Amino acid sequence: MCLTVIPWGILFLMRSKKPAWRHSAWQVFLRVLVLAVAVATLYDAAVSPWHFFGMQYLMATPYVILAACAGYVAGEFWVMGQTREHRNAGIGQPLRRVMAGVGLLLPVAAVAALVLNQPVADGRFGSRLERLADETLDALDGRDVLLSDGIMDDMLRLRAWERGLPVHVVPLRNTDTQLYRQYLALTFNSERQQSLLQISFPAFMQEFIAADENLRRLASIDFTDPLREYGYLEPDRMLYRAEVMEQDIDLPALVERQKPFWAEMEEWAALNLADRNPAAGFRQYLLRLTSKVANNIGCMQVERGDKTGALATFQQARRLFPDNISALLNLLTIAQTEKLPEEAEYTALWDEFKARHMDSRVMWALSALYGYVYNAGYLVRHGMMWAVSGKPRLAEAELRRAAGRQGVNAAVKAFLGRAYLQGQDLQRSTEYYREAIQENPQDARSLLMLAEIALREEHYDEAEEWLQKVEAAGVPADRLRFERTALTYLRGDTDRAMQQLLDLVNKEKDNVRAWALLAMLTSDAPDPTLHQRAVKALKELQGTSTDVRLLLAELDINQQNWAAARDKLEQLTRTNPRNVRAWELLVEVDFRERKRDLADDHVRSLLTLNPQNYTGNLLLGSLQYARGQFSLAESSYRAALRVRRDPAALNDLAYLLLINKPAAWGEARALVEEALAAQPANKIVFLSTRSELNLREGRLDEAEDDLQQVLTAMPNQAAALLLAAELYAARAAELAAADDAAGAKRQQAAALDLANSLKDRQNELSLEQQQHLYGLLDAKP
Structure with a gap:
């Protein structure tokens, strides 16, 4: 209003007795249009442009410009409308009187709009929002990472800055954006955390909150599920x-x-x-959020046996937000359990609510919208559903809440063991299976699962003990023939295992696992007949079995039939997107076919499912190495090694330290020695790494010994030839230091000859190796 009235007043006070300007009709019409738009905006009319474009309450600058223009035009009309001496000037004296009236009425209209719009434009409620932001920051209790739903982010950041609080407000709705995750990575010092933020926010969160010290840094607004997987939640205010x-x-x-x-x-x-006040939407949301938090505090009171206190808290939740269904159901449950007189009242309210608001989407989102429902049956079902969808930690939290102080029974522990096993978490799976058999020593299924886990972890004697306990639990020996055969093979008795396997498939022609193992063992046999027979049997038994399709895809990979393997694996990931093994194999196919873009996408999917996955972290490190992100690649390789001390990962990390961290060459040597001690089939690659390490450290004789083995196995490999050229150059420098000029010249010439032979093969070398090649070519003979 002030922006409208002030320009009008200036022109009114400064008007001259004889106006110096004149306007044509279309110019007057344009000014009338400006005034009409201004009045429509002042009264928030449905035809105003702000309603038309859906921009109300969002942009201040257009309001300022329009108000100033309207005030100026109104003042202009007032001056133009004054009586003139020349009656034949302009557009006529009668119209000038109308213009003067319009110019006079606009300030009056602005003042009237002020009165009418005062309830809508009342900014006093903004101070309450500011106090609520302060309450939220106080409730953090020293935590510096706040996961937010985005509603009050600007207010929270502003108040945190004004109070000097180092709080990182993370709006969850932005975390799907790669650019935002790159920005967010700047706020975390850990290279591992920065690496996972490149993948996805869920992958980062799973890794971040797995550590107790990080969990203590976290708080959340209206976002609870991931936190409940790893700790306990303390509701406080909002x-x-x-x-x-x-x-x-x-x-x-x-x-x-x-x-x-x-x-x-x-x-x-x-x-x-x-209702049209901008604070109205905030108030409705914040009241629902506060009511939800109060409801969840009531659930905590019930769990600790304080039903009287919980009853008051649930009632408080409904006073804050009367439509809180969860609080109403919790009140009804307590009233039914305790035979309270309010049961009839709550039942009537529930029936009334169902008649008015029953919406399946709301009922399926009760905990998200209004808080937990303290109903053991519902919570167990809720937990089971989460477990099936691949979140066993959340299932565990829900099941423990459902069971209260009575504890989780053996059947549920066995279920959690299977859930963790499906998620490749062998340690947690083993813990739950062991707890299950402590309570029920005759649980044959749990005993058998422990035997299978022992086989996976190469604890063969332990696996034999578990199998004996399975038989003692009443399982016939014939039903364990496959497990016995697999154990025989893993212990190194291949011939006996093969004979047992042939007997098994002849007796049990629909035993998928037996046919699959037979196909694997005969994939590189001189006589392909048996292998073809096994593959044919698997295809006939395939149906919709995920396991069989995975096995067939692995067979295709072993035969280097990449297209067929990709087709099977892409179908599997579409029909079962949480199958970790399918994603692992698909990423492997991507790397074999050198499809880096696909590999990047698939690694992201794999690590989102399981941030600790060995294959995902190993290949993520390779992708980061190729992009020159050496620090991130190092963190990924170390994450892979925490899961499995595989020679390939040991060598990759050793080579990365070799080229990027001279101060860590001692660790690099220990890693490559550990890799070679495992006697891997592809030890030549590891010898190449050790040879280069010896060369960089000046151990030329040791470097030459390793390099000779590498060149014997791969006489024409570009990287090995480059290493030989560098060894010649190092020998030349050594001879020159010993005043053997002739010998140094010969060695330098040999180095230059080898380097020249590699000029046309630079595409076979990495960027670092190409730089070494340029250094040799630039050196003077």
């Missing part, structure tokens, strides 16, 4: 703090701290606030 131990939460003190805040929120809810 957010949740993550705690490592349940004992860290002083529940009675927590409830007392909430009461002044709840009273303030109730007072705010009772205030008369126009």
Whole structure:
């Protein structure tokens, strides 16, 4: 209003007795149009351009410009409308009187709009939002990472900056954007965390919150599921703090701290606030959020046996937000259990709500919208569903909440063991299976699963013990023939294992595992007849079995039939997108076919499912190495080695340290020696790494010994020939230092000859190797 009235007043006070300007009709019409738009905007009319373009309350600058223009035009009309001496000037005296009236009425209209719009434009509620932002920052209790739903992010960042708090507000809706994750990576010092942020935010979160010290840094607004997988949540006002131990939460003190805040929120809810006021949407959202937090505190009270306190808290949740279905159901459950007189009232309210609001989408999202429902049956079902979808930690948390203080029974522990096994978490799976058989020593299925885990971990004697316990539990020996055959083969008795396998497939022609093992063992046999027979049997038994399709894809990979393997694996990942093994094999095919773009996408999918996956981290390190991101590649290789001390990963990390960290050459040597000690089939590659390491450290004789073995196996490999040229150059420098000029010249000439032979093969060398080649070519003979 001020921007409209002030320009009008200036022109009114400064008007001359005889106006010096004149306008044609179309110019007057343009000014009338500006005034009409201004009045429509002042009264928030449906035809105003802000409504038309959907920009109301979003952009201040157009409002400022329009207000100033309208005030100026109104003042202009007032001056133009004054009586003139020359009656034949302009567009006529009668119209000038109308223009003067319009110019006079606009300030009046602006003042009237001020009165009408005051409830909508009342900014006093903004101070309440600022206080709520302060309450939220206070509730962080020292935490510096706040996961947010984005509603109050700007206010929270501003208040944190004004108060000097080092709080990182992470809007979850932006975490799907690669550019935002790159920005977010700047706020974390860990190279591993920066690496996972390149993959996806869920992958980063799973790794980040797995460490207790990181969990204690976290709080969340309306985002709880990932945190519940790894710790306990302490609701406070409008957010949740993550705690490592349940004992860290002083529940009675927590409830007392909430009461002044709840009273303030109730007072705010009772205030008369126009629906069109920008604060109205914030108030509705924040009241629902506060009610949800209160409901979840009530659930904690029920779990600790304080149903009386919980009853009051659930009632408080409904006072804050009457449509909180979860709080109503919790009140109804307690009333039914305790035979309270309010049961009829709550039942009537529930029936009324169902008649008004029943929406399947709401009912499936109760915990997300309104908080937990304290109903053991529902929670178990909820947990089971999460487990099947690949979140066993969340299932564990939900099942423990459902069971309360009674603990989780053996059947549930066995279920969790299977869930973790499906997610490739062998350690957690083993723990739950062991707990299950402690309570039920005759649980044959859990015993058999422990035997299979022991086989995977190459603990063959332990596997034999578990198999004996399976038989003692009543399982016939014939049903364990495959496990016995696999154990025989893994112990190195190949001939006996093959005979047992042939007997097994002849007796059990539909035994998929037996046919699959036979196909694997005969894939490189001189006589392909048996292999073809096994593959044919698998294809006939395939059906919709995921395991059989995986086995057939692995056979295609062994035969280097990349197209067929890719076709099977892409079908598997479409039909079962959480199958970790399918993604592992698909990434392997991508690398074999040198399809880096596909590999990048598939590695991202794999590590989002399982951030600790060995294959995913190893190949992520290779991709980062190719992009020159050496620090990130190092963190990825180390993550892979934490899972498995495989010679390939040991060598990759050793080579990375060799070319990038001279101070870590001692560790690089230890890594490559460990890789060679495993006697891998492809040890020539590892000898090449050790040869180059010896060369860089000046151990020329040792470097030459290793290089001779490499050149014997790969006499024409470009990298090996480059290493030989560098060895000649190092010998030349050594001879020159010993004043043997002739010998140095011969060695330097040999180095230059080899380097010249590689000029046309630079595409076979890495960037670092190409730089070494240029150094040799530039050296003077």
